[in-house]
Amino acid sequence: MSGPVRIGVLRLVDSAPIVVAERRGIFRTLGIDVRVQVEPSWSNLADKLSYGLLQAAVLLPPLAMAATLGLRGPKARLLVPLSISQGGNAIAMATDAAAAIEAAGGIRAWLQDRREPPRLAVVHAFSTHNLLLRYWLAASGVDPDRDVETVVIPPETVVDALAAGEVAGFCAGAPWGDVAARNGAGRVLFGTSHLWPHHPEKCLAVGQGWADANGPDLSLLLRGILQAQRICDCAEEAEAVAALLAAPEALGLPLEATRAALAGGDGTEQIRFHGGGAWMPARPHALWFLRQMQRWRWIGADEDLPAIAETLYRPDLAIRAALAEGMLPPPPLEPMPETELCAP
Known part of the structure; x- marks a missing residue:
């Protein structure tokens, strides 16, 4: 060694x-x-x-x-x-934003009623979180580069940023989505496995x-x-x-x-x-x-x-x-999402 x-x-x-x-x-x-x-x-x-x-x-x-x-x-x-x-990521929003998205029937309709783009956090610019968030936004008819503002916040501080109103929502790995929900800082809209299972x-x-x-x-x-x-x-x-x-x-x-x-x-x-x-x-x-x-x-x-x-x-x-380790070869890969996807 x-x-x-x-x-x-x-x-x-x-x-x-x-x-x-x-x-x-x-x-x-x-x-x-x-x-x-x-x-x-x-x-x-x-x-x-x-x-x-x-x-x-x-x-x-x-x-x-x-x-x-x-x-x-x-x-x-x-x-x-x-x-x-x-898996393991969650897209979470501030409680009032989550309720407004639900009432509007989706994020695209919610954005149309806003004067300024909401600020959404990801844990790094080059992250699965950013790509999956963008994938969902684009599938919902939202332009991730124009209709929202994306900022980078380390995962362990993203709940504090949501609670302080610094961001309207985030995509981050476990446990931080559930921590936000349990602390009353926000609500989880869905997990990213809804976009691409496993x-x-x-x-x-x-x-x-x-x-x-x-x-x-x-x-x-x-x-x-x-x-x-x-x-x-x-x-x-x-x-x-x-x-x-x-x-x-x-x-x-x-x-x-x-x-x-x-x-x-x-x-x-x-x-x-x-x-x-x-x-x-x-x-x-x-x-x-x-x-x-x-x-x-x-x-x-x-x-x-x-x-x-x-x-x-x-x-x-x-x-x-x-x-x-005496392990068997892995099974065939599960299906991957195509370029376009219906939003959950």
Whole structure:
């Protein structure tokens, strides 16, 4: 082993497999020294991963793509050898805004009665949240670049921003949508799995230089996460996993809302970590995100999207680690949404 493997995470339920693998000694049993670092924002994670201060991070797929394409600074050399989670996001609005949207019969009609575009928060410009929010708005007849104002707020502070009236709504990962509802700061309109059932959400991104030089450590890292993903998908483990994530020395997440987002919970969405091939970094999924990024002119029309997906997403590494764990190959991919979609 070349030294400790530093993995960055945010205070989100999606971070569960990393925390479980570290806190339950799974990494240690496999013989790999992993140090989990909790960061305050997606930008922090991406910057530290890009400059080698982290060897790995739980990242947003579009952010990993943006970093490798040089959309947020110098091009980063990253790989995505594993998917971490599916689903889990919520689109929430301030209570009065949610009621007005419902009374108007939809967000497009509500917007027509407003003098100024409402401010909606996403957790990063290059995020699944932003792309799925835009997908819903466009399907509802709303122009995301003209009819609303989009701002970036880190997930752990987005509920405070909603409660303070700084934003009219947000799209963020668990547990923050349910926290807003439980605190009376707003109402959840729907979970993003209504747009794309079991959509890919967070991925594991690693520095390519580190991966190339530390193949055995990377394999052990993936095996430990795969073991933890199985645990995080078990309803009978959900209470213990939620307690672990809520511990101040771990992530300090709100206990009830965290439990609600895990298997067997009663939240807006239950995150899937392992079942249905949730661990597979599928290149068709990468292509869907890339095409949406191209749709909104974040990347040029002349970019070779299949080549980008093939270079960044490495299902071969995931499958090799899964086989070492005695896992079966993943099932066929579930259907993905087309360009147009009827709004929920």
